Amino acid sequence: MVCPKCHQDRAHRAHRKGIKEGLAGLFSRFPYRCHECSHRFLVYRYAPPVQTGPLTAAERDIVSTRLSMKRKRTRRVFLLYSSALLLFLVFLYYITRERTPQSD
Ligand SMILES: [Zn+2]
The missing domain is CATH 2.20.25 (N-terminal domain of TfIIb)
Structure with missing residues (x-):
């Protein structure tokens, strides 16, 4: 550093x-x-x-691979959290539905 x-x-x-x-x-x-x-x-x-000098072809490859891996990881995490949130909302919906009195 x-x-x-x-x-x-x-x-x-x-x-x-x-x-x-x-x-x-x-x-x-x-x-x-x-x-x-x-x-x-x-x-x-x-x-x-910190960048020192221009990138070689191999370095550019590494950078682009890292970026795509990062994007994939971000997408995976986003999918995981959004599906967990969706599951939680469905769970919440069923809990609150059972507690309301039947009106028939
Ligand atoms: Zn110093």
């Missing part, structure tokens, strides 16, 4: 310190500490890696 202060590739994951970094963990931010200048900074967990 490149340090934003001294621009050396010497920053590594650090343990969370204090309430600020503890709260940042809830928002997928990890603390990093630079071994060169001891600067601490937070990095978003899902941030794309």
Whole structure:
């Protein structure tokens, strides 16, 4: 990881310190500490890696494969949650229907 202060590739994951970094963990931010200048900074967990130079064909392949896998995973998670929600609503509907008195 490149340090934003001294621009050396010497920053590594650090343990969370204090309430600020503890709260940042809830928002997928990890603390990093630079071994060169001891600067601490937070990095978003899902941030794309810093690009250094143009991509080769193989790198482009990897990036596109990763993207399609990510999209598939997102679609799968969305389907799972929406079907769970639908099931819950159906369940709720049958529960509330049984409790209402019959009117015939
Ligand atoms: Zn540094």
